[in-house]
Amino acid sequence: MAYLETDAQLEAVRQFTKERMADDETGHGFDHIQRVVNNVKLLLARETGANQLVTISAAYLHDVTDDKLVEDVTAATNELKSFLTNTGFDDDQIDEIVFVIENMSFSKSLNGGTPKALPIEGQLVQDADRLDAIGAIGIARAIYFGGHxxxxxxxxxxxxxxxxxxxxxxxxxxxxxxNHFYEKLLKLKDRMNTKAAKEIAAGRQQTMLQFLDDFKAEWQGTK
Incomplete structure (x- = not known):
């Protein structure tokens, strides 16, 4: 696939996502999407073996069919598949993108189930998404989401x-x-897939731990 064609596809994907996430007020808006894309590009520069078009597209699209954000997941998924077909993605690429975004969420590890194994493209997108849930940005998003x-x-x-x-x-x-920090966010560091993400997550973990220490000290009036 020619570079310019791929570039045009990614721009179409970006616009598709921007339109659908424009009104989000839960911390999953297009600013979050763009940070995840930036994270995944950072990881792609340090990890090998992934299809960049599929990886970056899945990073853009990872929330557009999320069951906590859309009312009708089936309709949203069918719309996504139609869009990708019309944008020149082949069946294998579409199947992989949909598989990744349907199986990368933290909730897939609940109910005692074993999450399906993700391809390297999915591992990178999952890592990129989880990196945006921790550290300084993660603190702000947790407060924003909880307040909403x-x-x-x-x-x-x-x-x-x-x-x-x-x-x-x-x-x-x-x-x-x-409590959300203890129930989810502090667990994400040890659930990163790639070496690059694990290294980044270690620093962001310390940011959250320091915040929690300071918060509780101020709450108790000891600091």
Whole structure:
């Protein structure tokens, strides 16, 4: 596939995603998408063996059929497949992009199930997405998301959940923003797939741990 054709395809994918995520108010808007794309390009420069068109396209599209963001996943998926066909992607590329975005979320590890093995393209996109959930940006997104859904900031009487089903994970009725760090965000460092992502995640983990230490000290009036 010629470079200019690939470049045009990626621009079409970017515009498709931008239109669908423009009104998001949960921390999954196009600014998040663009950071994930930037992350995946950073990882692609350090990891080998991935198809760049599929990887970058999946990075752009990873939230457009997410069941927590769209009302009708089947309709959104069919629309995506039609768009990719009309944009010149072949069947194998479309199948891989859809497989990646359907199987990369943290929730796939819940309910006691074993997530499906992702190809290297999916591993890179999953890492890029998870990197945007941790560190300084991750802190801001957790607060933004929790505020949008009316979560408490913190309640020391509510312990983080150790075991969750997908239904539990999506139930925010007794959730706190701080507990989300312990239930998910602090776990992501050890779930990175690639060496490059693991190295980046180590520094972002320390940012979150320092924030939590400072937050609790200020909450308790000891700092």
């Amino acid at each position: 859904f009316g979560e408490k900031i913190y309640d020391p009487e509510i312990a983080p959940r150790e075991v969750m089903t997908k239904a539990d994970y999506r139930d925010l009725s007794n959730e706190t923003i701080i």
